[in-house]
Amino acid sequence: MHCTSCKSKHTAQGDHRLGLLECKICYQNAVDIVLDCGHPWCFDCFQETFHQYVYRATNGDFAQAKARLISEDIRPCCPYCRQPTRGFYLSQIGDADEQQEQQNLLYLRCCDKTHKGCFMTKFIVRGTKLRFI
Numbered sequence: 001m002h003c004t005s006c007k008s009k010h011t012a013q014g015d016h017r018l019g020l021l022e023c024k025i026c027y028q029n030a031v032d033i034v035l036d037c038g039h040p041w042c043f044d045c046f047q048e049t050f051h052q053y054v055y056r057a058t059n060g061d062f063a064q065a066k067a068r069l070i071s072e073d074i075r076p077c078c079p080y081c082r083q084p085t086r087g088f089y090l091s092q093i094g095d096a097d098e099q100q101e102q103q104n105l106l107y108l109r110c111c112d113k114t115h116k117g118c119f120m121t122k123f124i125v126r127g128t129k130l131r132f133i
Contacts, residue, residue: 021040023040023041023042023045024041024080025041025042025045025046025049025079026042026044026045029042029044029045030042031130032129032130033046033106033127033128033129033130034127034128034130035078035083035085035125035126035127036083036085036086036126036127037078037080037081037083037085039078039079039080039081040130041079043106043129044111045079046079046106047108047109047111047120048111049079050076050108050120050125051108051110051111051112051118051120053074054068054069054074054119054120057074058074058119062115062117062118062119065119066089066119069087069088069089069119069123070088070089070092072087075087076125085125085126085127086125086126087123087124087125087126088123088124089122089123089124090107090122090123090124091122093124104126104127104128105124105125105126105127106124106125106126106127106129107122107124108120108123108124108125109121
């Protein structure tokens with residue numbers, strides 16, 4: 001059976017719905033985060049894509065990367081629509097409003113274990129972690 005909305009083959013309607021939960025970067029993992037723009041991703045793919053973007057933009061200079069993230073010269077954004085989302089370091093959380101919204105924060109970590117003191121350490125992005133029952 002061909003799905004007319006996405007032009008791909010599905011054996012049943014259930015297969016189509018499962019495809020909606022598939023990460024559009026790796027096409028393997030189930031999505032588990034949603035960014036402010038509404039686009040879903042698997043956490044690992046979003047984290048790796050963001051890491052590569054910042055790493056390339058700063059030629060691998062971790063100090064420059066951290067400074068540019070703090071100044072918001074570089075901002076995290078959706079890999080699909082490129083809409084920026086709020087990002088900051090854990091040490092920058094101060095006001096009560098931000099602390100109240102901690103359930104809508106994604107705590108990132110470096111995806112390359114060879115990077116010591118990576119700019120991703122303790123960096124946080126606004127988004128929602130999905131929980132499946």
